[in-house]
Amino acid sequence: MIRKAPQPRAFGYARVSTTDQxxxxxxxxxxxxxxxxxxSEKKSGTRRDGRTELEVLLECVREGDVVVVTRIDRLARSVKDLQDIVLELRERGVALRATEQPIDTTTAAGKAFLDMLGVFAEFETNLRRERQLEGIAKAKAAGVYTGRKPSLDVDRVKTLFAAGKKPTAIARELKMARSSVYRVLGKDATEAA
Known part of the structure; x- marks a missing residue:
C-alpha cells in the first residue's frame, strides 16, 4: 500500500494599515x-514590532506548512523585514505563497520575484513618505499647515505671573508642568524665585 504524502497545511495572513480599512x-x-x-490584523507593515498576529502565525507554523498572503506587501513593507520573515520561514521549512502574485518560495523564479517585489514595496513606502513631507512643506509655506495647536495658554501664564502668582501656583492652577511655566516666563521667573 502506497501512502500519499500529507498535504501541507496552509495558514493565511491578512493585514491592513489602519483601523478604518x-x-x-x-x-x-x-x-x-x-x-x-x-x-488578521490592522497594523502598519513598515515595522514588524507590535504585529502580534504575525508573531502568533510564525510561532504556529512548522516544517512543510505554507504561509499564504494575497500580496507580499501585506507581509512587510521593508526589504529587511521581508527578508527576515522569509529567512525565518525558510529555516523552519515553511513555504510562502501569494494569491495575487507569482510568488512561491519553493521555486527559484518565485524566490527571485519575491525579492523584486520586496524592493518595490519599500520603494513605494519611501515615495509616500517623501510626498507627505513635500505636502507638509508646501502647506507650511502657504501658511495652511501650522502644526499642532499649542497646549498651553502663554498669555494666561504671563497674566497670572504679573498678578503676583508664583510659577508653582500657576502650574497647579493651569494643570501644567512647572517647567512649562518657567519656559514661558524665561528669566523673569528665575529672577522672581
Whole structure:
C-alpha cells in the first residue's frame, strides 16, 4: 500500500494599515486558497514590532506548512523585514505563497520575484513618505499647515505671573508642568524665585 504524502497545511495572513480599512477581501481570498486558519490584523507593515498576529502565525507554523498572503506587501513593507520573515520561514521549512502574485518560495523564479517585489514595496513606502513631507512643506509655506495647536495658554501664564502668582501656583492652577511655566516666563521667573 502506497501512502500519499500529507498535504501541507496552509495558514493565511491578512493585514491592513489602519483601523478604518477592511480585511474582508483578503480574508475571502485566503479562504479560497484553502487556508486552515487566517491571522488578521490592522497594523502598519513598515515595522514588524507590535504585529502580534504575525508573531502568533510564525510561532504556529512548522516544517512543510505554507504561509499564504494575497500580496507580499501585506507581509512587510521593508526589504529587511521581508527578508527576515522569509529567512525565518525558510529555516523552519515553511513555504510562502501569494494569491495575487507569482510568488512561491519553493521555486527559484518565485524566490527571485519575491525579492523584486520586496524592493518595490519599500520603494513605494519611501515615495509616500517623501510626498507627505513635500505636502507638509508646501502647506507650511502657504501658511495652511501650522502644526499642532499649542497646549498651553502663554498669555494666561504671563497674566497670572504679573498678578503676583508664583510659577508653582500657576502650574497647579493651569494643570501644567512647572517647567512649562518657567519656559514661558524665561528669566523673569528665575529672577522672581
Amino acid at each position: 477592511e480585511l474582508t477581501i483578503q480574508q475571502a481570498a485566503l479562504e479560497g486558497a484553502g487556508c486552515l486558519k487566517i491571522f
